[in-house]
């Protein structure tokens with residue numbers, strides 16, 4: 312709401328898929344606080360414009376006595392608001408005297424019987440920017456602010472985030488119909504008040520602006536630690552790969568931090584005849600707030616989409632857990648171009664990165680599954696994108712869509728190599744053979760290239776090493792599940808899996824370990840049993856292999872590459888061994904995982920011996 316942008320041309324829509332009156336309460340509170348916060352920010356160039364992020368910054372103290380006092384005053388207001396919201400959340404419901412503050416609370420009254428999965432459409436204009444009294448402390452106009460909870464009924468599929476986005480697109484078309492839509496996830500904040508203006512430069516460019524469908528910023532996080540233990544922020548992906556895709560005019564749409572041209576998002580094909588700038592006008596609306604709310608409620612109802620092209624040709628595409636990537640590609644195949652924009656100055660948007668291994672692996676399972684699903688569907692870039700996307704962009708898409716397919720080759724290296732080492736079966740040429748050279752070259756060159764690239768992009772050596780580990784863990788667990796689930800679904804053996812929401816709240820203990828970069832396990836899930844078993848197989852392979860071959864003439868040379876490979880895997884897995892055998896905190900691997908892993912690894916070794 313406090314962007315450096317004319318507020319009369321700004322409308323903010325909040326989608327609440329949880330349909331909670333507590334969220335509505337928080338939004339209503341925020342709309343009151345905005346009257347103090349927006350003028351404070353704009354007058355004194357306060358950044359970032361998220362009050363929470365700003366007051367959290369230890370350096371966030373403006374200079375000058377007057378300003379300092381004002382800052383403390385605003386901070387006090389903010390903290391009071393925060394504590395009111397927290398108290399309300401603890402209570403679990405909004406008391407009658409508070410409900411009378413806004414007519415919107417009536418939506419949650421008893422006779423409506425609102426539950427998370429079963430409720431009517433709710434659209435409440437919290438601030439109507441056209442109203443005389445919608446002004447801040449300074450008397451400047453406030454942007455429009457709207458709460459939307461689309462209708463949910465058990466008999467209708469809600470299509471997760473894509474469904475929520477499409478409902479928002481329709482509601483906003485009715486109300487403000489802005490030509491450009493910025494879409495942000497609930498776990499993000501805006502870090503640069505000029506981001507809107509910057510993005511508009513692309514859309515309004517006289518030469519090529521008319522062809523731009525969206526401007527995508529990279530996903531950046533405010534809670535990434537120095538060595539990025541879970542590889543959440545892969546700098547070379549952001550700085551090299553995604554930028555490369557952008558070079559083809561085919562930047563990936565990654566769901567958040569993205570400015571869309573409404574027209575392109577609504578399924579229109581690019582046509583050079585249409586003057587792209589003409590549609591950049593704000594909708595002037597003579598309907599009353601009440602009329603707008605009622606009209607929008609119909610648009611966000613369950614049955615509205617029946618028999619329409621929504622989710623197919625219009626809006627975000629349904630049926631895929633990575634609705635974003637497939638939607639972006641579809642838009643590009645409609646003739647539009649997209650921009651990947653990673654400003655040098657600072658991240659425009661910051662989000663919350665997963666801070667436990669499990670959350671991160673679940674997120675990757677969803678991604679790899681959704682991406683692989685696209686590859687196997689009619690949207691496969693090599694088919695759907697044929698003649699519509701440059702070949703480089705098609706292949707670029709495939710490197711992501713095929714994440715899941717890397718699972719089995721990786722598992723072969725991770726399991727077969729150490730087991731064969733233990734049995735004395737050489738898999739690669741021996742060190743003294745000339746055939747050793749190509750193998751060693753590919754491995755060595757790839758490793759050095761990736762390290763140098765990582766360092767050039769700003770990784771620490773440890774950060775790069777951590778990324779190698781996480782990639783290994785993802786490929787040997789998340790991606791295996793993704794692969795199996797996707798194939799099972801294609802064969803009709805299982806139902807479509809949905810959108811597993813990324814957990815956002817963790818305990819204080821877990822947060823501390825995350826900040827100290829200590830790997831968090833703490834559960835006996837199948838994922839961790841696989842992770843621990845793979846680690847144990849490699850430990851057995853390495854120790855057993857050395858025990859067996861050290862003494863034999865030429866043994867080490869015969870198995871040279873396997874030894875090398877096994878040592879690297881053992882090295883990467885050090886945190887897993889520590890969590891298995893040495894740690895006693897809540898984040899360690901539980902004893903039953905240890906027994907299962909040791910048991911399974913021994914079993915594999917015995918089977919191999921037979």
Ligand SMILES: O=c1ccn([C@@H]2O[C@H](COP(=O)(O)OP(=O)(O)O[C@H]3O[C@H](CO)[C@@H](O)[C@H](O)[C@H]3O)[C@@H](O)[C@H]2O)c(=O)[nH]1
Pocket residue numbers: 326328470471472475495496497498565566567632633634635674677678681810811812813814
């Ligand atoms: O039924 C749902 C499920 C999710 N969401 C929203 O979707 C967003 C992303 O969900 P989150 O759980 O934070 O998932 P992430 O793994 O962080 O999401 C990444 O990956 C998704 C695709 O898998 C993209 O849509 C996201 O933009 C991208 O940040 C959040 O704002 C949610 O509120 C809904 O509105 N309704």
Ligand SMILES: [Mn+2]
Pocket residue numbers: 496498662663813
């Ligand atoms: Mn998220």
